[in-house]
Amino acid sequence: MGIRSTVGSMLDSTIGRERTNTIRKAERKARNTLAERLAPEPPKRPAAKPTAKKAAPAKPQATAERSRWQPPDPFAPHPEPRMSRHEFLEGLHEKTRPRTYLEIGIRTGTSLALSRTRSIAVDPSFVIDKPIHCDVQVVKATSDDFFAGDAPLAHFDGVPVDLAFIDGMHLSEFALRDFINIEPWMADTGVIVFDDVLPRNALEAARDRKTLSWAGDVYKVVEILRRRRPDLVVLLVNTANTGTAVVVGFDQASTALKDGYVEEEDYLLQPDPQTLPLEYLDRSIAVEPDILLESPVWEQLVASREHGASADLASLWDELRKLQPG
Numbered sequence: 001m002g003i004r005s006t007v008g009s010m011l012d013s014t015i016g017r018e019r020t021n022t023i024r025k026a027e028r029k030a031r032n033t034l035a036e037r038l039a040p041e042p043p044k045r046p047a048a049k050p051t052a053k054k055a056a057p058a059k060p061q062a063t064a065e066r067s068r069w070q071p072p073d074p075f076a077p078h079p080e081p082r083m084s085r086h087e088f089l090e091g092l093h094e095k096t097r098p099r100t101y102l103e104i105g106i107r108t109g110t111s112l113a114l115s116r117t118r119s120i121a122v123d124p125s126f127v128i129d130k131p132i133h134c135d136v137q138v139v140k141a142t143s144d145d146f147f148a149g150d151a152p153l154a155h156f157d158g159v160p161v162d163l164a165f166i167d168g169m170h171l172s173e174f175a176l177r178d179f180i181n182i183e184p185w186m187a188d189t190g191v192i193v194f195d196d197v198l199p200r201n202a203l204e205a206a207r208d209r210k211t212l213s214w215a216g217d218v219y220k221v222v223e224i225l226r227r228r229r230p231d232l233v234v235l236l237v238n239t240a241n242t243g244t245a246v247v248v249g250f251d252q253a254s255t256a257l258k259d260g261y262v263e264e265e266d267y268l269l270q271p272d273p274q275t276l277p278l279e280y281l282d283r284s285i286a287v288e289p290d291i292l293l294e295s296p297v298w299e300q301l302v303a304s305r306e307h308g309a310s311a312d313l314a315s316l317w318d319e320l321r322k323l324q325p326g
C-alpha cells in the first residue's frame with residue numbers, strides 16, 4: 001500500500017502526474033527503509049568450512065534475498081555463548097569434585113564421558129560410543145521407572161548425589177519429575193544441572209519437536225522452581241546451544257513441588273506454540289558460564305562438604321544469587 005489511490009488522483013489533477021509519481025517513489029523508499037530497520041537481524045551463521053566438494057550452483061537472486069530475511073530458523077538475538085554445555089559441565093566436575101554423579105539422558109555418552117567419579121546413568125535408548133572413564137552403573141530405563149524401583153541409587157552405597165545432570169526427555173513435565181525424584185537424594189552441597197532451558201525461539205521450545213536442535217519446554221521447570229521454591233538458587237547459564245541452569249540449596253524433605261504438580265499441569269502441558277518470556281530468549285537473565293565457574297563459591301562448597309560445615313551454606317547461596325543478572 002502506498003498513497004491511497006483517491007489521494008493520488010487528487011494530487012495528479014492538482015500538481016501533475018510527474019510530481020505525484022516522485023512523491024509516491026519517495027514514500028515507497030521511506031517505507032522500505034523503515035521496514036528494513038524494524039526487521040529482525042538474520043541469525044549469524046558460522047562461516048562455511050572449506051570443502052573439497054564442488055560448490056553448489058548459486059541460488060537465483062530472488063531465493064537468496066528471501067532466505068536472508070526469512071531464515072528457516074531465526075534465533076532471538078542473544079550474547080554469543082562462550083562455552084558449550086559440555087565445557088561448562090566439565091568445568092563443574094573439576095570445580096565441585098563430586099563423589100557421585102547422576103545422569104538422566106545418556107544418548108552417545110558425551111556428557112557421561114566427562115565423569116571421573118562413581119556414576120549412575122539412566123536412559124531407555126542409548127548407544128555409548130565414547131570412552132567412559134568412571135565406575136558407572138548404566139540403567140536402560142526411563143527415569144520415571146528408574147526412580148520407581150527399589151533403592152535406585154544403591155550403586156552409591158549411601159553417599160548422596162553431589163552432581164546431577166537432567167538431560168532426558170525434553171518435555172517440562174518429565175524434567176520436573178526428574179527434579180522432584182532427584183532432590184531427596186541430593187547432598188546439602190550438591191548441584192543439579194538442567195540442560196536446554198534457554199531455547200532460542202519458539203520453534204526450538206516446541207513440545208512437538210520441529211527442529212534438529214531441540215530444547216523443548218524444559219524452561220518451564222525453571223519458572224516453576226522460582227515460583228514454588230524460592231528457597232532454591234536457580235541460575236540460568238548462557239551456554240551453547242540451548243542454555244543450562246544450575247540449581248543448589250536443596251531441601252530433601254520438601255514436598256512443595258510434588259504437592260503443586262497437578263496444579264501446574266495446565267502450564268506444563270500447554271500445547272504449541274510456546275510463549276517464551278523475552279528474558280529467556282535474549283538471555284538477559286543468564287549468567288556467563290566462565291564467570292560462574294570462576295566463583296570462589298565452588299572451592300568453599302567442597303571444603304564445606306569435606307568438613308561438614310553446612311551452616312555456612314546460606315552465605316554461599318547468597319554469593320551465587322548475586323551472580324544472577326537483572
Ligand SMILES: C[S@@+](CC[C@H](N)C(=O)[O-])C[C@H]1O[C@@H](n2cnc3c(N)ncnc32)[C@H](O)[C@@H]1O
Pocket residue numbers: 104105106107108109110111112122123124125126141142143144167168169170174
Ligand atoms: C539430549 S540426549 C542426552 C545427551 C547427553 N546427556 C549428552 O549431553 O551427551 C537425551 C537422551 O534422553 C533420553 N531419554 C528420552 N526420554 C527419557 C526418559 N523418559 N528418561 C530418561 N532418558 C530419556 C533419550 O533416549 C536421549 O538419549
